[in-house]
Amino acid sequence: MDILILGGNGFIGLAVALRLEAEGHRITALGRSVGRANRQHPNIRWKSADLAQFENASGWQDLVQGHQVIVNCAGALQDGLRDDLAATQERAMLALYQAANEAGGRRIVQISARVEGAAGSLPFLATKARADRALAASGLDHVILRPALVVGRNAHGGTALVRALAALPLVLPLVHAASPVETVALDDVAEAVALAVAGKIESGSDIDLAASGQLSLGEVVAAHRAWLGLPATPVINLPAWIARPISLLADLAGKLGWRSPLRSTAMTVMTEGVLSGPGTGAPFPLASLAETLRRNPAGVQDLWFARLYLLKAPAILALSFFWLLSGTIPLFRLDAAAAHFLPLLPQGMAIAATLATCLLDIVLGLAVLVRPFARSALLGMLAVTTAYLAAATLVEPALWLDPLGPLVKVVPSIFLTLAALAILDER
Template sequence: MPATNILVLGASGLIGRYVTDDLRARGFRVVGVARHFSPAQKVSALDLELPVMSMDAAALAQLLRTHDVDLVVNCLGVLQDGPGSDTQAVHRDFVARLLEAIRESGRAIRFVQISVPGAANEDRTAFSTTKREAERLIAASGIPHAMLRPGFVIAPAAYGGSAMLRALAALPVDLPAGEAGTPFQPVAVEDIAETIAWLAGRDIADESVRAVTWDLMQTQPISLGGVVDQFRWSFGTAKQLRITPPSFLIDLGARLGDLSSRLGWMPPLRSTAIAELRRGITGDPAAWMAATGIVPKTIAQAIGGHPATIQDKWFARLFLIKALIIASLALFWVASGFIALFISYDAAAGILRAHHFPPALVGPVTVLTSLMDISIGILIAFRRTAAFGLIAGIIASLGYMAVAAILTPDLWIEPLGALVKTGPAIVLMLVAFLMLDNR
């Protein structure tokens, strides 16, 4: 019988969120599961926050039985190993437990896996090799399944690589010729959702779709540079002058992205992303089109269907600047505290003495404020504590301004304007705080 109850794993992600909402609009009962939903994403009582990565097969089987699941859509994925991200655990080990859970549930369930395009002998990263290992487990399980291999996903929302390409299109930056010429076939997220809805409407006993592997992407060949050019057309930036950085700067940016991922951030520019980008995205959608009758949207149709709004343009222009803001604020606070404590301690303490600060407090106050500044910078540098660090920085800056106004008002008119410049710094910290959300 066709599926009526669907479980979407990774329902807070770029694909998972769209698929969950789309299937609900089509009348399916969809349980969306994620480790965390933003307040804006959790729109239904069926959006469940669960630690699925720590659930064993028995707990997953109970989840399937509780919600009478007929079809499971696995959209879970991580780009690269790092703190809190383990490609082997997410892509392979979890799928192995999920397949066991489907068998233990006692229900007839079709399994839809969102995988990656390309041939197995071209896999070079932990991301793609573990995705391919999951495919082999699914194929050997005997469970009715569909492995969907989407190309570069074009969606109304932007995250990761799709956000980065929008940023490139909005800023006066071009890709080096080697990267720009990489084959990069896209797919509209609407076509992914329509494919899953089509599968949900098929009887699970239908042998023609019992075990399928489909490439989902437009048929027309296009390069990575062509995808960026299409975004430029949407943003109205196609004719702006651009600079082309050398390839080694892209590699340097990827290394810096790897470093920031160790601090808990999830930058799109990391070594795995660059390796996959240079590999390209290609496939043959003929089997998918023939089976479903779906004619994939071209990138012009996918992007043209969502003309750039002012919020799209602001996001694209600020996306890469966000990293620069966070990094500069973290360095600013750490450097200011370090300089006052280790390099210019006498000068820092001298400012307090010159303004008749109690001598017994000069040393302790100088040390404590320096350590506080360093601590604020470290808090901002780590993603988990960045919000707290930014708020602490704003409060500390306001405190410095208030104390100076009372004890050393003449500092407000000193030639270099150190206190006057604190105001714009507070505004920048507020901007960073408001830009912390990723979804």
């Protein structure tokens, strides 16, 4: 069959796409940035698209016409610079259902979530709930799947954070450590989608995907710590208020395009834990967390990822602070700063050059904080730093021997910039 997958390069979407492609289906996968996915998986037809632009049925017509089944794996945690939940999780889906009906009907397999509970009124779950109700009322052939915390070979979002917490040294400081968590293997989610696509799950089914047995968040993190090969360490249950400043900062980062799993929506969900809803159970046995981890043994690259994950934000902030200071401090002693240009330029032009370099530093320090500009800003930092060092070496080579090391100190910033580039990608 010809199958369209929304969010095809996401954590769940890619696993679903590969499973269905292996079964012989012809797959078209939508995602906002598909260049790397296209290079890695050329047998899948990749299309770059932003679901927020598909709010009218007419926008879906060509895609719907060419596919018998549509699998929706798209979603986002919280509104931000790059995410509009009402547009992508609700309005685009309602337009899709209309287009599917106008085309004579299509089977829709929807990956949703438990929409009840403390976070039910927040946009993340409220938009999903309205889309689910609209799908159920649409008359379309459909299956809704509601996975619990999805665990697989790779990690993204909440599971990435679990791995990072598991790798902390000495102790495991957790907020909501006692909250219950249910899990489901990523392979089992893909299996459920495959069954739904094949028509082996009754139309109209609303299925919870959660392995039997609840664990606490502390137990889930401890299981991942053992999976990483690290020794057991005590879990410290921290009061919820400690996480609020972190969530506020994560929400602010979200407005700049960074998708942190520490945002307030996730914290609200964790007040009750990650649980399945009142829907029907899976039509086949689901692997437990222990079994899922056994099937996907960790390598040293997983340990590196876990240890580096929480260092990304401090690295970006440190670089921003460094460049903002380097651009601001010379403005308070402009003549002294301009003196470095005097061997090459007259006084007026030296001051102009100093102001220009200060402005460039400040722009780079601000741009690296905005996720869509971060990679370009980091590359710009490398280019500008190289130019600064080359020019300083030609004009004032003695600065390399200065006791305060004004040039030597720049070298560590280069390696921090390279490290930030290496860990910048989210998926």
